[in-house]
Amino acid sequence: MVSYKTVAGVFSQISGIYDRFLGLVSAGRIHSLQRRLVELTCKGDAVLDIGTGTGEVLLKAKERAGRPLVGLDPADGMISVAKKKCGECFFVIALGENLPFRDRVFGSVTLSLVFRHLQDQRAFLAEAKRVLKRGGRVGILDVSRFMGTGFLVFLMGTLIRPIGQLIFGRDKWDFFIHSIRESHTPEEVKEMLEDSGFGQIQIEKRLFGLIHIIVGVKTA
Numbered sequence: 001m002v003s004y005k006t007v008a009g010v011f012s013q014i015s016g017i018y019d020r021f022l023g024l025v026s027a028g029r030i031h032s033l034q035r036r037l038v039e040l041t042c043k044g045d046a047v048l049d050i051g052t053g054t055g056e057v058l059l060k061a062k063e064r065a066g067r068p069l070v071g072l073d074p075a076d077g078m079i080s081v082a083k084k085k086c087g088e089c090f091f092v093i094a095l096g097e098n099l100p101f102r103d104r105v106f107g108s109v110t111l112s113l114v115f116r117h118l119q120d121q122r123a124f125l126a127e128a129k130r131v132l133k134r135g136g137r138v139g140i141l142d143v144s145r146f147m148g149t150g151f152l153v154f155l156m157g158t159l160i161r162p163i164g165q166l167i168f169g170r171d172k173w174d175f176f177i178h179s180i181r182e183s184h185t186p187e188e189v190k191e192m193l194e195d196s197g198f199g200q201i202q203i204e205k206r207l208f209g210l211i212h213i214i215v216g217v218k219t220a
C-alpha cells in the first residue's frame with residue numbers, strides 16, 4: 001500500500017508544471033471534459049471538489065454552482081497553485097476517505113482524475129453520501145480500465161520495475177502501479193455507486209471509451 005505522504009509528495013512536486021502537462025497529454029481536451037463533469041453534477045448548490053489539485057474543476061463550476069466552492073486535497077503544493085487561481089474558493093488539506101465536514105452540507109461532490117488514486121474508494125463513497133444533501137450528486141471523471149491494463153501492471157511490477165524504480169524511486173513507482181491497477185471500467189464504478197446507495201446512475205463514455213464520466217444521485 002502506498003502511503004498518503006508519498007501520494008501528496010508526488011503531486012506537490014509536480015504542481016508547478018501540472019496544468020501544462022495535463023493540457024499537453026490530453027491535447028487540451030481535459031477542459032471540455034471537466035466542463036461536462038460540472039454540467040452533469042453541479043446544480044446550483046454548494047460544491048466539494050475532491051482531489052482538487054490546481055482547482056480547475058472549481059473554476060469551471062463558478063458559473064453553474066452555488067456557494068461555497070470547496071476544494072480538498074492532501075497535496076499542499078497543488079492547493080497553493082489552486083489558491084492563486086480561485087480567490088473566492090475555500091481549500092482544505094485532507095483526504096477523500098475522511099471528510100472534515102458535517103452531514104448533508106453539499107449539493108454536489110466532484111472528482112476529476114482522482115477516483116483511481118483513492119486508497120479506499122468505498123470509504124470515500126460512504127463519506128460522499130454522508131456530506132451530500134438528499135438529491136445531491138457525486139460526479140466522477142476518470143480514465144477507464146482497458147484491455148491491456150492488467151498486462152501493463154504486470155510489466156510495471158516485474159520487467160520494467162528496475163528501470164522505473166531507478167528513475168522515480170520505489171515509492172513513486174509503486175504509486176504509479178497502484179493508480180493504474182485501481183482504474184475501473186464504467187460498469188464497475190456504477191456497481192460501486194449502487195452498492196454505496198446512489199441511484200439514477202448516468203454514464204458517459206468519452207474519447208473512444210478511454211475516459212468516463214459517471215454521476216450518481218443520493219436518492220435517500
Ligand SMILES: C[S@@+](CC[C@H](N)C(=O)[O-])C[C@H]1O[C@@H](n2cnc3c(N)ncnc32)[C@H](O)[C@@H]1O
Binds near residue numbers: 052056073074112118
Ligand atoms: C491527477 S490529480 C487531479 C487533479 C485535478 N482534479 C484535475 O482534474 O486536474 C489527482 C489529485 O488527487 C489528489 N489525491 C490523491 N489521493 C487523494 C485522496 N486520498 N483524497 C483526496 N485527494 C487525493 C492528489 O493529491 C492530486 O492532486
